[in-house]
Amino acid sequence: MDKLSYKNKIFVLTEYRGEKFHPISFELLGKGKEIAERLGGELCAIVMGSRVSRDSCMNLIYYGADRVFLYDSQLFAEPNVINFKHNLVKLVEEEKPDIILIGATHFGRSLAPRVAATLKTGLTADCIDLEVDEKGELIQIRPAFTGNILAHIKTKTKPVMTTVRYKVMSAGRMDLERKGLIVFKDAEEPKERNVKIVGKYEARKLNIADAEVIVSGGRGLGSPEGFNLLKELADLLGGVVGSSRTPVDEGWISKEHQVGFSGNTVKPKLYIACGISGSPQHLAGMKDSETIIAVNVDPSAPIFKVADYGIVGDLYQIIPLMIKEIKARKVNKG
Amino acid sequence: MVLKIIVLIKQVPDIERVRFDVETGRIDRSSAPAEINPFDLNALEAAVQIKEKLGGYVIALSMGPPQAVSALKDAMARGADEAILLEDKKFAGADTWATSYTLAGAIKKIGAYDLILCGEKTVDGDTGQVGAEVAEQLNIPHIYYVSRIVDFNERNVTVVSEMDDASYTIEASYPVLVSVTKDVNKPRLPTLKDKLRAMKSEVKVWHAADLEGFVDLNCVGYFGSPTNVHKVVIPQERCREGKIFRNVEEGLENILNVLKDRRLI
Ligand SMILES: Cc1cc2nc3c(=O)[nH]c(=O)nc-3n(C[C@H](O)[C@H](O)[C@H](O)COP(=O)(O)OP(=O)(O)OC[C@H]3O[C@@H](n4cnc5c(N)ncnc54)[C@H](O)[C@@H]3O)c2cc1C
Numbered sequence: 274m275d276k277l278s279y280k281n282k283i284f285v286l287t288e289y290r291g292e293k294f295h296p297i298s299f300e301l302l303g304k305g306k307e308i309a310e311r312l313g314g315e316l317c318a319i320v321m322g323s324r325v326s327r328d329s330c331m332n333l334i335y336y337g338a339d340r341v342f343l344y345d346s347q348l349f350a351e352p353n354v355i356n357f358k359h360n361l362v363k364l365v366e367e368e369k370p371d372i373i374l375i376g377a378t379h380f381g382r383s384l385a386p387r388v389a390a391t392l393k394t395g396l397t398a399d400c401i402d403l404e405v406d407e408k409g410e411l412i413q414i415r416p417a418f419t420g421n422i423l424a425h426i427k428t429k430t431k432p433v434m435t436t437v438r439y440k441v442m443s444a445g446r447m448d449l450e451r452k453g454l455i456v457f458k459d460a461e462e463p464k465e466r467n468v469k470i471v472g473k474y475e476a477r478k479l480n481i482a483d484a485e486v487i488v489s490g491g492r493g494l495g496s497p498e499g500f501n502l503l504k505e506l507a508d509l510l511g512g513v514v515g516s517s518r519t520p521v522d523e524g525w526i527s528k529e530h531q532v533g534f535s536g537n538t539v540k541p542k543l544y545i546a547c548g549i550s551g552s553p554q555h556l557a558g559m560k561d562s563e564t565i566i567a568v569n570v571d572p573s574a575p576i577f578k579v580a581d582y583g584i585v586g587d588l589y590q591i592i593p594l595m596i597k598e599i600k601a602r603k604v605n606k607g
Numbered sequence: 608m609v610l611k612i613i614v615l616i617k618q619v620p621d622i623e624r625v626r627f628d629v630e631t632g633r634i635d636r637s638s639a640p641a642e643i644n645p646f647d648l649n650a651l652e653a654a655v656q657i658k659e660k661l662g663g664y665v666i667a668l669s670m671g672p673p674q675a676v677s678a679l680k681d682a683m684a685r686g687a688d689e690a691i692l693l694e695d696k697k698f699a700g701a702d703t704w705a706t707s708y709t710l711a712g713a714i715k716k717i718g719a720y721d722l723i724l725c726g727e728k729t730v731d732g733d734t735g736q737v738g739a740e741v742a743e744q745l746n747i748p749h750i751y752y753v754s755r756i757v758d759f760n761e762r763n764v765t766v767v768s769e770m771d772d773a774s775y776t777i778e779a780s781y782p783v784l785v786s787v788t789k790d791v792n793k794p795r796l797p798t799l800k801d802k803l804r805a806m807k808s809e810v811k812v813w814h815a816a817d818l819e820g821f822v823d824l825n826c827v828g829y830f831g832s833p834t835n836v837h838k839v840v841i842p843q844e845r846c847r848e849g850k851i852f853r854n855v856e857e858g859l860e861n862i863l864n865v866l867k868d869r870r871l872i
């Protein structure tokens with residue numbers, strides 16, 4: 274594509290599902306605004322959804338969008354990647370943005386490579402930070418090697434595309450005075466039709482990535498019943514139960530609960546790891562939690578290296594005591 | 608009709624053992640043995656299971672250095688009928704775009720196929736992009752985060768794809784690319800007999816010249832890559848309180864106070 278035609282235009286692909294915007298949309302706008310200000314550019318939010326509330330699109334402007342491209346069509350009711358790709362690529366060809374930010378959700382990570390390959394441009398996955406260097410180029414920072422290293426990546430082609438991890442950018446402040454434009458776009462149906470969504474068979478009951486408190490158990494629980502104890506503690510703290518991979522593989526708990534490289538990446542206010550050794554794959558999913566507490570019988574367990582507080586001992590002794598103490602304090606307070 | 612299945616396999620270092628130079632951020636690949644990317648074992652197992660039920664022919668395809676022959680032999684021990692390694696200095700230093708471009712070129716050379724399987728992501732590159740980019744280069748659909756293969760026959764496959772807030776049952780007719788998570792199956796271990804058989808079988812090696820007419824050599828390897836790593840750093844571990852208690856009462860007292868200070872209780 275012709276490089277001269279770009280005027281520091283930044284695209285943010287929002288995610289509209291279940292009649293609202295996923296919070297990643299506002300996080301992307303927060304970062305997008307920062308980059309747009311730095312480069313003196315325009316920030317555009319792309320909305321592709323079905324029965325999109327017009328009021329909620331105003332929020333995108335309040336959070337930093339100068340223009341909103343709104344596609345409201347049944348084609349976007351389900352996450353059928355080809356429909357999104359077709360329309361996004363068309364818009365990119367018309368508008369020629371410099372940078373495209375997409376959420377590193379399952380949906381975003383399925384769509385973005387498809388778009389990048391069509392546009393023959395570079396894509397950087399799962400970034401945890403974006404910086405603009407002195408040359409005005411975007412530096413994309415992402416973990417690799419199961420979180421053991423951070424790579425700083427530059428893209429030679431335009432547009433620069435990146436997916437951004439959930440909960441690492443902040444949304445910025447809402448400004449009700451901000452003005453912007455909503456542009457209504459017609460969605461086009463692509464010809465390729467050999468993939469059919471035949472059923473949406475199970476809505477996720479648990480979205481562990483959104484939890485503020487997670488009480489996780491590992492092989493040290495010894496049995497599925499151990500999770501009842503953790504559930505009691507999680508309930509008291511207003512949190513949810515998590516797991517290392519071992520209990521999931523053993524069939525003690527369902528896979529939605531798994532934290533780590535092949536499970537969920539989480540960043541709660543409080544993460545309590547019980548009977549978890551702290552393998553690199555587990556740490557890759559939780560080491561950015563605000564406060565980490567570990568309970569493990571083995572003082573040399575690597576989990577203690579990332580813990581703020583730890584108790585060396587048997588979780589079956591410690592967790593019931595903790596539950597008892599918290600209950601007692603609650604009673605005293607009330 | 609026999610189903611033709613291509614499985615994308617990458618050789619990666621054993622992540623538990625690989626060492627990193629904290630100063631330079633360099634990865635010492637010689638510090639750890641290499642193995643098949645764990646998620647690609649799930650992809651291979653899925654292919655072999657389909658073959659066992661329906662009849663079929665499984666090709667393991669990889670791009671990598673000459674040592675990757677051993678990963679492909681391992682793939683043959685685990686049930687692949689044929690293995691192809693794309694190996695050339697010109698392919699080195701490829702990012703996901705150039706990797707997928709080269710793999711797609713090789714797939715075009717292979718010719719007709721029904722199903723392409725790959726892993727959710729690699730433990731080293733960790734992007735999960737190569738699968739969908741291959742599919743786009745081949746202009747076929749892809750289905751990501753597949754945790755279950757529900758059904759398959761000579762014409763189509765039905766899978767469960769884990770999206771963010773829901774799971775979807777998706778039916779696709781061939782050709783299609785499916786990227787699997789570790790939940791899709793438990794890869795079996797090859798028997799000694801399988802290993803011995805694989806030792807004797809041949810891995811085809813295709814160099815850049817062998818892909819002539821299928822790829823533009825200006826688009827492969829480092830020079831064909833739209834992105835490049837400009838620096839690697841070892842993440843600074845957040846400074847943690849690191850208060851570890853051996854006395855349970857003392858530990859609990861401290862922890863409960865912290866929880867109270869932070870308004871968590
Ligand atoms: C490609 C790949 C992806 C992976 N993805 C993930 C992932 O997403 N998430 C993940 O967690 N793992 C993942 N793993 C697995 C990972 O390597 C470890 O095997 C796993 O994390 C170990 O789980 P654990 O800590 O529960 O078990 P273990 O390592 O066996 O640790 C159990 C701990 O419990 C302690 N303990 C025992 N009894 C008690 C007791 N009564 N009280 C207190 N402590 C006790 C022990 O001292 C020990 O430290 C992955 C592996 C691979 C290869």
Ligand SMILES: Nc1ncnc2c1ncn2[C@@H]1O[C@H](COP(=O)(O)O)[C@@H](O)[C@H]1O
Pocket residue numbers: 615616617644646647650668669670671703706710724725726727728729732733734735736737738
């Ligand atoms: N060099 C390669 N050769 C063959 N397959 C690959 C290669 N790199 C990635 N893949 C496939 O693409 C998947 C996703 O890889 P990645 O995008 O690197 O995380 C892997 O699980 C493999 O199935």
